[in-house]
Amino acid sequence: MRMLSKACSIVASSLPRCSSSTAPTMRGQPSLLPSVRKQWLGKPLLYGIGSLLIMPLRTLHGVGRVFGAGRFLCNMTSVSSSLQIELVPCLRDNYAYILHDVDTGTVGVVDPSEAMPIIDALEKRNQNLTYILNTHHHYDHTGGNLELKAKYGAKVIGSERDRDRIPGIDITLKEGDTWMFAGHQVLVLETPGHTSGHVCYYFAGSGVIFTGDTLFNLSCGKLFEGTPQQMYSSLQKIIALPDETKVYCGHEYTLAK
Numbered sequence: 001m002r003m004l005s006k007a008c009s010i011v012a013s014s015l016p017r018c019s020s021s022t023a024p025t026m027r028g029q030p031s032l033l034p035s036v037r038k039q040w041l042g043k044p045l046l047y048g049i050g051s052l053l054i055m056p057l058r059t060l061h062g063v064g065r066v067f068g069a070g071r072f073l074c075n076m077t078s079v080s081s082s083l084q085i086e087l088v089p090c091l092r093d094n095y096a097y098i099l100h101d102v103d104t105g106t107v108g109v110v111d112p113s114e115a116m117p118i119i120d121a122l123e124k125r126n127q128n129l130t131y132i133l134n135t136h137h138h139y140d141h142t143g144g145n146l147e148l149k150a151k152y153g154a155k156v157i158g159s160e161r162d163r164d165r166i167p168g169i170d171i172t173l174k175e176g177d178t179w180m181f182a183g184h185q186v187l188v189l190e191t192p193g194h195t196s197g198h199v200c201y202y203f204a205g206s207g208v209i210f211t212g213d214t215l216f217n218l219s220c221g222k223l224f225e226g227t228p229q230q231m232y233s234s235l236q237k238i239i240a241l242p243d244e245t246k247v248y249c250g251h252e253y254t255l256a257k
Contacts (some may be wrong), residue, residue, distance in 0.1 A: 083184055083206045085248065088117050093252045094140050097210060098122070099131075101182035106130050108154075108181055110201065110210045111250055112144030119151065131181065134158040135212025136198040137165035141250060159190070161197030173199065191238070193231030194221035202241065209241060212250040219253065 084100040090113035098121055099108040108131035112118045122129060129152035134142050136159070145156055145167040158166040160174040173179060175190035187202040191214040198221075202209045213221035214234055223231060238247075 083203065083208070085208065086121065087248075088121050089252075090114050090117050090144075091140055095248070095250055095252060096144075097248055098127075099181065100125075100127065101184065104182040106182040108133055109144075109148070110248070111135055111141040111212060112148055113140045113142075115144035115147035115151075118144055118148060122152075128152055129154040132156045132168075133201055133210070134162070134166050134169075135200065135210060135214075135250065136195045137162045138195065138213070141212060142167050159188075159197040159199045161190075162195075165197070175199075189234075189237050191234035193223055193226035193228075193234045196225040198226075198234070200238065202245075207242065207244055208246045208248060209238065210248045211238065214238070215247060216249045216251055216253050221250075 082102045084102060086098040086100070088096045088098055088109075090096050094111070094113040096112045096118060097110040098118065099110065100106070105127075107122070107127045107129050109118050109129060110133045112132060118129070129148055132145055132148060132154050134145070134156065148154055149156060149168045155170045156166065156168045157171045157173065157179070158169050160172040163169055163172045171179070173188040175188060177188045179186045179188065181203070184203050184205055187204060189200045189202055189209075191198050191200050191211070194213040198212060198214055200209055200211050200214060214231075215221070215238060220231060220235060226234075
């Protein structure tokens with residue numbers, strides 16, 4: 001996994017007694033296009049984002065191992081193993097993801113900000129919705145829950161800590177719980193920081209993780225309910241995953257930077 005350098009620097013700078021001598025450092029050369037490698041290494045990430053816009057996000061594979069989270073696939077449709085993942089833009093800059101198990105026809109959606117884009121995508125493929133997975137309670141990640149649940153009878157899944165805050169929640173999960181999406185085992189990682197009940201969903205067999213607002217491309221989520229230390233620890237959990245893990249985040253923020 002590669003790519004969390006900026007997130008690390010933002011969070012680590014907020015921690016008490018965190019000096020440059022103890023902060024994580026970059027190891028190795030990033031796998032960037034030659035035309036931008038020099039710019040990337042020579043400038044702080046905060047001021048170097050603009051130079052990255054000349055390349056597809058899929059080429060951002062590996063800016064250091066420290067806080068390096070594989071490939072950020074926030075802007076593309078991907079197929080991994082028997083699991084198909086389709087990005088569905090919602091609201092202004094949110095990303096929802098439709099999951100389709102090709103073996104069983106099971107369909108889920110991660111963080112539906114609004115219902116209609118999801119309904120349109122499902123109707124184009126004549127698909128029914130079985131599950132709704134929420135990473136946290138914020139309305140821009142749960143706004144479509146009730147309409148989708150009413151239309152399809154889908155089960156809503158979220159954090160045990162958000163059982164009173166996620167609309168329509170049916171199944172609650174906590175750190176270390178595993179849940180089956182068709183034949184795919186899903187590991188729940190509690191990642192507080194952005195919110196106190198934030199979780200990420202890790203599909204180990206397919207090598208993908210849905211990070212909601214914990215981790216974005218080149219940054220991490222704002223701390224609304226958690227502390228810098230909590231966010232730092234949450235990012236460390238993501239770091240510990242295999243380098244090849246593909247990260248699906250909750251917003252597209254790079255185009256605005």
